[in-house]
Amino acid sequence: MNKILAVIKKEYKVIVKKKSFIIMTVLTPVLMAAMxxxxxxxxxVGRTDKTIAVADYAGGYIDALNxxxxxxxEAKKKGIDLNAADQQQAMQQGGRITFxxxxxxxxxxxxxxxxxxxxxxxxxxxxxxxxxxxxxxKRQLAYYSTSVSDFxxxxxxxxxxxxxxSKQLLLxxxxxxxxxxxxxxxxxxxxxxxxxxxxxxxxxxMDYMMSLxxxxxxxxxxxxxxxxxxxxxxxxxTSRISELLIASARPAHIFYGKLLGIGLAGLTQVAIWIVLAxxxxxxFSGSIDAGILSFLTPEIALYFVVxxxxxxxxxxxxxxxxxxxxxxxxxxxxxxxxxxVLIIVPYILGISAIQNPNSALTVGASLFPLFxxxxxxxxxxxxxxxxxxxxxxxxxxxxxxxxxxxxxxxxFRVGMLMYGKKPTLGEMLRWVRYK
Amino acid sequence: MSEMALALQDLVKDFDGKxxxxxxxxxxxxxxxxxxxxxxxxxxxxxxRMIMDIIAPDAGTIEVLxxxxxxxxxxxxxxLPEERGLYRKLKVMDTLIFFAELKGMKPAxxxxxxxxxxxxxxLDGYEEKKVEELSKGMAQKLQxxxxxxxxxxxxxxxxxxxxxxxxxxxxxxxxxLESRRxxxxxxxxxxxxxxxEKTVDSLVMIHQGRKVLDGALAAVKADYGQRxxxxxxxxxARFVAGLPNVASCRDSGRELExxxxxxxxxxxxxRDLLGRVVVSGFQVSEPxxxxxxxxxxxxxxxx
Numbered sequence: 001m002n003k004i005l006a007v008i009k010k011e012y013k014v015i016v017k018k019k020s021f022i023i024m025t026v027l028t029p030v031l032m033a034a035m036x037x038x039x040x041x042x043x044x045v046g047r048t049d050k051t052i053a054v055a056d057y058a059g060g061y062i063d064a065l066n067x068x069x070x071x072x073x074e075a076k077k078k079g080i081d082l083n084a085a086d087q088q089q090a091m092q093q094g095g096r097i098t099f100x101x102x103x104x105x106x107x108x109x110x111x112x113x114x115x116x117x118x119x120x121x122x123x124x125x126x127x128x129x130x131x132x133x134x135x136x137x138k139r140q141l142a143y144y145s146t147s148v149s150d151f152x153x154x155x156x157x158x159x160x161x162x163x164x165x166s167k168q169l170l171l172x173x174x175x176x177x178x179x180x181x182x183x184x185x186x187x188x189x190x191x192x193x194x195x196x197x198x199x200x201x202x203x204x205x206m207d208y209m210m211s212l213x214x215x216x217x218x219x220x221x222x223x224x225x226x227x228x229x230x231x232x233x234x235x236x237x238t239s240r241i242s243e244l245l246i247a248s249a250r251p252a253h254i255f256y257g258k259l260l261g262i263g264l265a266g267l268t269q270v271a272i273w274i275v276l277a278x279x280x281x282x283x284f285s286g287s288i289d290a291g292i293l294s295f296l297t298p299e300i301a302l303y304f305v306v307x308x309x310x311x312x313x314x315x316x317x318x319x320x321x322x323x324x325x326x327x328x329x330x331x332x333x334x335x336x337x338x339x340x341v342l343i344i345v346p347y348i349l350g351i352s353a354i355q356n357p358n359s360a361l362t363v364g365a366s367l368f369p370l371f372x373x374x375x376x377x378x379x380x381x382x383x384x385x386x387x388x389x390x391x392x393x394x395x396x397x398x399x400x401x402x403x404x405x406x407x408x409x410x411x412f413r414v415g416m417l418m419y420g421k422k423p424t425l426g427e428m429l430r431w432v433r434y435k
Numbered sequence: 436m437s438e439m440a441l442a443l444q445d446l447v448k449d450f451d452g453k454x455x456x457x458x459x460x461x462x463x464x465x466x467x468x469x470x471x472x473x474x475x476x477x478x479x480x481x482x483x484r485m486i487m488d489i490i491a492p493d494a495g496t497i498e499v500l501x502x503x504x505x506x507x508x509x510x511x512x513x514x515l516p517e518e519r520g521l522y523r524k525l526k527v528m529d530t531l532i533f534f535a536e537l538k539g540m541k542p543a544x545x546x547x548x549x550x551x552x553x554x555x556x557x558l559d560g561y562e563e564k565k566v567e568e569l570s571k572g573m574a575q576k577l578q579x580x581x582x583x584x585x586x587x588x589x590x591x592x593x594x595x596x597x598x599x600x601x602x603x604x605x606x607x608x609x610x611x612l613e614s615r616r617x618x619x620x621x622x623x624x625x626x627x628x629x630x631x632e633k634t635v636d637s638l639v640m641i642h643q644g645r646k647v648l649d650g651a652l653a654a655v656k657a658d659y660g661q662r663x664x665x666x667x668x669x670x671x672a673r674f675v676a677g678l679p680n681v682a683s684c685r686d687s688g689r690e691l692e693x694x695x696x697x698x699x700x701x702x703x704x705x706r707d708l709l710g711r712v713v714v715s716g717f718q719v720s721e722p723x724x725x726x727x728x729x730x731x732x733x734x735x736x737x738x
Contacts, residue, residue, distance in 0.1 A: 006536035014524060239520030244581070247487040247514040248537040250506060417489060 003249040007257025008264065015228065015265035024224075025269050028217060029276040050126040050153070052145075053119070055102045055112050057133040064164035065099040065157065097153060100125065113144060120146055129157060136165055210296070211381035214304060217273075218374060219347055222311045223340055225266045226319035232258065233323030233412070234332050242416035251416070252409035255320070259405070263312050270308050274301045303380050303390075310397040311373030315343060317404040324415030346371035350378040358383070367393050369400035439501070440465045440589050440620035441486065446495035448481055455481045456492070457644040463622055463637070468615055470635035471624040472724065478644040479624035480517045483593050486622075487514050500589060510539040513587035517594055517624075519578045523567035527558065527577060530566055531584055538585040545584060552580045556606065575599055579607060583614070590614060592623035596630055608634060628724040640728055647731045656721045659730075663722040664701055666691040670712035678707055685726055692726055 015021055056062045102112065109130060116128040127145030135141065141161065143154065170180045236242045245254050281296055322335040349365050366375040366385070372393040379385045441463045448456040456478045463469045471479050485492045488504045499508050521530055528549060535545030553559045556576040566574060575598045583590065590611070596604045611621055611634065625631055631638060638655065640648040648655065666672075667690050675691060676684045680700050685692040695701060701719065708714050722730075 002539065003537055006533060009536075010525070010529070010533045013529070014522070235522070236520075239523070240516055240518040241520045241522060243484070243487070243489050243516040243518070244514065244520070244534065245537065246489050247512070247516070248509055248534065 004253045004257040007254055008261040011258055011261025012265050015262060016268065025272055029273055032277055033280055050097045052097060052099055052127045052129055053102045053116060053125045054099045054129045054131065055104060056131045057104065058131050058135045061131050061161055061164055062099055062101050065160055116144060120144060211378060214381060215347065215350060215374060215378050218308060218311065218377060219343065221266060222315050223343060225262055225312055226315045227336060229258065229262050229316045230319040230323040230332055230336060233320050237324060237416050251413035255409045255412040259316055266312055267309065270305060300381060303377055307373045307377040310394065313401040314369060314373055314397055317408040320408055321411050324412045342370060346375040350375055363389065367396060369396045372397055438464055441622060442498045444496045446482065446485060447493045448485060449493055454644050459646050461639045461649050463620055465620050466615060466618050467636040468611065468621045468634055470631035470638040471622060471641065472628055472631055472638055472728065473641035474626050477641040479641055480593055483591055483624060486591060511588045513582040513585065513590045515579065515582040515592040515595055519575060521566045521574065521578060524565055526563055526565055528562040531581060534581045535584050540585045548584055552584060556580060571598065572600060576603060583610065588619060590619055590621040594625055595623050596625060596627065628728060632724050640731060642732050655727065659722045659727050663720055663726065664693045664695065664704065665718050665720050666693065666708065666714060667716035668712040668714050672712050674711065692723060
């Protein structure tokens with residue numbers, strides 16, 4: 001037992017001290033953070049408090065602009081798409097906009113525009129909104145600014161004025177103000193509907209992206225740690241350290257110690273990522289896309305750990321086989337390539353799994369132990385499968401690992417001491433029977 | 436407690452139909468140094484690997500320290516494999532601690548003894564260096580330290596002197612002798628018989644998988660009598676082999692090792708030599724192990 005511990009300790013320390021380990025550990029959360037903040041940051045780019053001068057020739061509309069409509073309650077709901085049509089919401093998340101009335105004093109629009117062009121250039125104001133006297137009839141506004149791509153602000157102005165004009169038109173036709181309010185509220189309702197549709201869409205897009213992102217990470221670390229074991233075993237074999245090891249401890253103990261040590265290093269990395277992700281999510285929940293917030297739940301983190309551990313053993317043992325069976329790096333890479341393809345299969349299947357998470361193929365494949373670590377996790381991130389299926393996948397994986405570990409210790413024992421020729425599959429099977 | 440540190444009985448190992456070890460038996464009493472001698476490919480390493488349970492014998496039995504090899508017995512053995520190898524990325528001290536822990540030693544004790552041995556081998560100051568940063572000679576020394584670090588009762592050393600410079604060969608020899616004084620049993624293989632002559636208590640000679648000779652060094656030499664004459668010379672000595680009364684002659688270029696059919700006629704040999712080569716030394720001596728080995732092999736081939 002102490003010897004297994006010694007091997008675990010040594011393998012763990014060697015990996016954790018590697019530069020590549022430290023870089024990966026740091027870099028992945030940076031990517032993760034980028035995924036969380038970039039959508040929000042992009043929206044915030046160049047956005048500060050603004051002052052927009054309003055030349056209100058029609059009269060009365062400036063009040064409508066400054067009297068910002070009350071926030072709809074659903075703003076806090078999950079999955080609000082910040083880039084879509086909820087202008088007020090988007091704008092409130094942006095800077096405060098002050099609409100400043102321009103004293104008209106009989107000046108005509110052309111002169112005013114000329115004057116304000118200079119002010120805009122000197123950044124005294126951020127823009128000039130020109131509301132012509134005939135806005136009601138022509139529905140034509142003019143906006144002058146150095147930046148006319150501030151989508152959210154423009155949408156806000158447009159919609160506010162549209163509502164104000166509608167209201168005014170209705171009031172002019174002597175319609176009961178209560179009815180007018182009711183009518184404008186209906187317009188709001190309509191916007192809300194559209195938004196809700198958009199929300200659903202963008203939400204699933206975010207889910208898809210996050211799920212893909214996590215699966216890419218899972219896939220990457222499984223291959224990474226698998227190859228690490230393979231190279232480690234191969235190094236022991238080619239440098240003949242294996243003889244010294246086997247002369248000191250039971251081969252199976254060395255093999256298990258190796259698996260556990262490297263696995264623990266992987267788990268450490270995953271744990272660091274989860275803690276960092278957790279910190280990011282709780283610390284900056286205000287400025288993180290709500291879609292991500294609803295995706296990164298503790299359950300997902302737990303399943304990530306579970307399927308990382310299962311996947312690690314399911315793939316690492318075959319990688320160790322390769323390391324023990326071959327004699328050179330090139331041979332190892334050839335076989336490892338074949339194994340990587342095997343790991344890619346569930347990944348490809350997973351793309352259809354997202355669309356049909358409950359199809360027979362998906363369910364079947366996600367229970368198959370060589371695929372389940374990636375595929376079952378993918379299903380969990382998109383549409384939670386029935387619990388029995390998750391447990392079945394975990395159970396089957398454990399059984400497979402148990403079998404592989406038994407087989408692995410034997411192949412390790414013989415393969416480690418076979419130098420020179422490349423063994424055939426038949427020979428490897430004979431190794432299993434070797435005492 | 437068994438008197439024998441190691442006992443091999445009828446050991447056989449075949450590789451792909453070729454017999455690498457052919458019914459080898461020998462035993463080593465505790466506290467002795469045994470040399471396993473023979474040319475490259477004789478089966479020395481295969482025998483040692485079987486002792487260490489690295490490969491399984493096809494037939495025969497092995498008893499180590501009075502019992503079949505087990506996990507706990509392994510802890511009491513220090514093994515230096517023929518092909519040296521350590522983790523290239525591991526630091527020197529971490530290497531020592533890891534392998535000592537594999538032998539059941541506590542890390543603190545391993546560190547302390549490791550420091551002492553590193554100093555002895557002039558590797559102090561390299562504790563935090565990675566193995567790959569060491570020169571080949573240093574790595575060889577480190578490997579030897581790994582072998583003896585846990586203070587084993589039995590040392591099994593496969594070609595312990597290969598890859599070492601003369602100074603370090605002396606150092607390794609000193610440590611081996613020191614260990615023996617403390618009761619350690621040592622078995623080492625070498626194809627360089629001159630080294631063996633100076634250190635072993637007993638020897639086993641192997642040729643093509645078969646044991647050709649074994650016994651205590653003194654007894655082996657006594658068996659082969661005092662028939663050898665060593666001549667230091669300069670010149671062309673090819674004629675010597677054809678002289679009457681010369682049973683065998685081994686010419687090393689500046690030294691002849693001659694066996695006479697009749698040792699009493701050695702003055703005739705000296706007379707024959709004088710005048711044809713410049714003789715700077717002439718003495719009757721024990722036959723060298725090398726010569727005994729060659730004769731044994733020739734006898735075997737003739738028989």
